[in-house]
Amino acid sequence: MQEFVQPSQSTTTNCTREQYDADYARSIAEPDAFWLEQAQRLDWITPPTKGGEWSYDPVEIRWFADGTLNLCHNAVDRHLANKADKTALIFEPDDPDGKVRKLTYAELHGEVVRMANALKAMGVTKGARVTLYMPMVVEGVVAMLACARLGAIHSVVFGGFSPEALAGRIIDCESEFVITADEGRRGTKPIPLKANVDAAVDEHETPVKGVLVIAHTGADIAMKDGRDHWYADLASDEDCPCEPMAAEDPLFILYTSGSTGKPKGVLHTTGGYGVWTACTFHYVFDYQPADVFWCSADIGWITGHSYVTYGPLLNGATQVIFEGVPNYPDHGRFWQVIAKHKVSIFYTAPTAIRAMMREGDGFVTSHDRSSLRLLGSVGEPINPEAWRWYRDVPGEGRCPVVDTWWQTETGGIMLTTLPAAHAMKPGCAGLPFFGVQPQLVDNEGGVLDGVAEGNLCLIASWPGQARTLYGDHERFVQTYFSTYKGKYFTSDGCQRDENGYYRITGRVDDVINVSGHRMGTAEVESALVLHPRVAEAAVVAFPHDIKGQGIYCYVTLNAGEDGSDDLAAELRQQVRKEIGPVATPDRIHFTDGLPKTRSGKIMRRILRKIAENDYGSLGDTSTLADPSLVDRLIEGRVDG
Numbered sequence: 229m230q231e232f233v234q235p236s237q238s239t240t241t242n243c244t245r246e247q248y249d250a251d252y253a254r255s256i257a258e259p260d261a262f263w264l265e266q267a268q269r270l271d272w273i274t275p276p277t278k279g280g281e282w283s284y285d286p287v288e289i290r291w292f293a294d295g296t297l298n299l300c301h302n303a304v305d306r307h308l309a310n311k312a313d314k315t316a317l318i319f320e321p322d323d324p325d326g327k328v329r330k331l332t333y334a335e336l337h338g339e340v341v342r343m344a345n346a347l348k349a350m351g352v353t354k355g356a357r358v359t360l361y362m363p364m365v366v367e368g369v370v371a372m373l374a375c376a377r378l379g380a381i382h383s384v385v386f387g388g389f390s391p392e393a394l395a396g397r398i399i400d401c402e403s404e405f406v407i408t409a410d411e412g413r414r415g416t417k418p419i420p421l422k423a424n425v426d427a428a429v430d431e432h433e434t435p436v437k438g439v440l441v442i443a444h445t446g447a448d449i450a451m452k453d454g455r456d457h458w459y460a461d462l463a464s465d466e467d468c469p470c471e472p473m474a475a476e477d478p479l480f481i482l483y484t485s486g487s488t489g490k491p492k493g494v495l496h497t498t499g500g501y502g503v504w505t506a507c508t509f510h511y512v513f514d515y516q517p518a519d520v521f522w523c524s525a526d527i528g529w530i531t532g533h534s535y536v537t538y539g540p541l542l543n544g545a546t547q548v549i550f551e552g553v554p555n556y557p558d559h560g561r562f563w564q565v566i567a568k569h570k571v572s573i574f575y576t577a578p579t580a581i582r583a584m585m586r587e588g589d590g591f592v593t594s595h596d597r598s599s600l601r602l603l604g605s606v607g608e609p610i611n612p613e614a615w616r617w618y619r620d621v622p623g624e625g626r627c628p629v630v631d632t633w634w635q636t637e638t639g640g641i642m643l644t645t646l647p648a649a650h651a652m653k654p655g656c657a658g659l660p661f662f663g664v665q666p667q668l669v670d671n672e673g674g675v676l677d678g679v680a681e682g683n684l685c686l687i688a689s690w691p692g693q694a695r696t697l698y699g700d701h702e703r704f705v706q707t708y709f710s711t712y713k714g715k716y717f718t719s720d721g722c723q724r725d726e727n728g729y730y731r732i733t734g735r736v737d738d739v740i741n742v743s744g745h746r747m748g749t750a751e752v753e754s755a756l757v758l759h760p761r762v763a764e765a766a767v768v769a770f771p772h773d774i775k776g777q778g779i780y781c782y783v784t785l786n787a788g789e790d791g792s793d794d795l796a797a798e799l800r801q802q803v804r805k806e807i808g809p810v811a812t813p814d815r816i817h818f819t820d821g822l823p824k825t826r827s828g829k830i831m832r833r834i835l836r837k838i839a840e841n842d843y844g845s846l847g848d849t850s851t852l853a854d855p856s857l858v859d860r861l862i863e864g865r866v867d868g
């Protein structure tokens with residue numbers, strides 16, 4: 229096991245080791261009392277008297293069920309009393325010479341009201357699903373909050389998904405409204421957001437009746453009469469009160485990939501999610517009122533929901549919203565932004581850290597990082613080498629690093645160290661947050677105690693837990709609660725060491741974590757087999773220096789067809805069209821067959837080992853229908 233690293237800078241702290249020990253024990257022994265107390269971080273219209281009411285068999289989860297509140301009020305309006313002039317958002321555009329836009333809480337309130345009025349004018353009401361397909365701009369956050377204000381359910385679709393993927397998500401949650409921008413821009417590259425919305429809505433049977441378009445780049449785009457509206461034409465400053473919501477009313481749907489079938493619409497509700505994001509933000513980032521926080525995630529992912537839109541604003545924090553990419557105009561862009569806006573807490577993904585590490589320290593050290601006091605990592609396992617570099621070079625050896633493990637389904641951070649309370653271990657997420665009860669089990673469900681490696685389950689509910697999959701509770705039950713009855717199964721492998729620290733080893737299902745983004749192998753396979761020359765496809769992960777994992781595709785072609793570089797390029801294009809650039813295959817391996825058992829089941833274990841270049845441990849191949857295929861697959865392995 230790795231060494232302990234003591235936090236070398238003693239921060240003003242929201243939690244000492246003694247407090248953590250006492251509060252953690254209490255959060256387990258008296259969860260309702262503990263969480264009803266934490267719920268007071270929010271303003272309630274009707275304060276809740278009930279804590280958790282949940283069961284994992286049958287699956288039914290409620291928190292604070294008799295409380296009512298509005299999260300937009302909590303993120304914006306309530307700060308007007310004493311933080312009206314405090315900066316809420318600092319927008320840093322893609323172009324480093326572009327215009328920085330700062331909004332106080334009072335100005336943010338004005339924007340949210342204008343957006344909410346525009347949505348109302350389109351016909352958005354409480355409970356309506358509203359799809360957002362947006363660049364990383366102020367209006368993205370504003371649109372999420374405006375939905376929350378009206379009680380509408382937002383479903384944000386990452387701008388890197390294709391029109392096909394967007395259409396699938398619109399149709400699945402029967403969303404009648406879309407909010408988008410003319411174009412996005414990342415590293416000077418324009419992203420045709422409105423054109424993609426047109427393709428999604430015009431080429432599919434969707435229920436969309438209103439599209440709200442934000443003028444961002446000023447690009448010339450087509451507007452469809454009666455359906456498309458410029459934001460500026462519908463926005464108005466009229467009074468627009470916050471809709472009172474029951475704690476268990478839905479707040480948002482966020483689609484994420486699973487090991488089978490189409491993406492799942494993970495549903496989060498208002499009260500529990502609000503309490504979880506507000507509370508984790510306060511403790512994990514040891515948030516102090518003078519901090520400038522920056523989470524580099526896009527609002528299209530859960531990290532952007534919980535630690536861009538909700539967590540920081542519920543705490544009345546000042547934060548940076550960044551439109552660009554880490555390598556434009558050069559590899560020092562993140563550190564330049566940190567110096568420019570005096571960021572004190574920075575939260576990013578291991579992929580970005582590894583990519584920057586490769587470019588050399590000069591891109592970091594040429595920028596002033598004296599404002600930084602805390603660094604965070606999220607989204608995928610961070611290798612100890614990258615962890616140490618992050619801490620020593622950007623963090624100058626004085627900033628604690630929190631390696632936070634969580635998932636779309638958990639709503640917020642679950643395993644982490646707390647900056648001043650716990651020593652850190654490079655590569656280890658750390659300890660359970662308040663109320664989190666991890667358990668490691670073997671493949672048969674046997675509970676593993678002490679130092680162990682196994683499948684990570686959570687055996688008690690927490691307020692931020694997803695409640696269901698939109699429109700498919702049975703799939704929710706099957707996916708998360710059926711492998712180990714009575715437990716939430718995370719699908720992650722995990723080790724626990726002698727200090728009780730948890731280290732996530734990665735997914736144990738057919739989900740690939742590419743640059744911290746979840747990709748279902750089944751989705752990529754479905755996209756590949758749509759090509760008329762493809763007979764069959766099997767997709768697995770392989771270790772990738774920068775992305776963590778890459779996408780390796782085994783493809784068999786129809787009789788008489790031969791593989792070629794051109795066809796590989798076509799297949800890549802096919803996947804980009806069906807899912808989006810985020811899912812672009814790294815390697816395409818044409819083969820004359822896939823290893824199957826005599827009953828026809830593809831032996832993915834073998835395909836994974838070959839993709840990983842690990843032939844020593846292929847295991848038993850004697851049950852294969854065609855054992856000689858393995859040698860041909862090894863010979864044909866695609867490298868680079």
Ligand code: PRX
Pocket residue numbers: 484530531605606607608609610631632633634635636637657718719720732734735741744745746
């Ligand atoms: O495998 C784990 C990995 O990311 C998965 C969840 O992905 P998603 O729902 O997209 O949420 C990502 C942002 C929270 C997990 O099942 N993961 C996330 N954080 C870590 C991690 N793996 C190791 N260490 C982490 N800190």
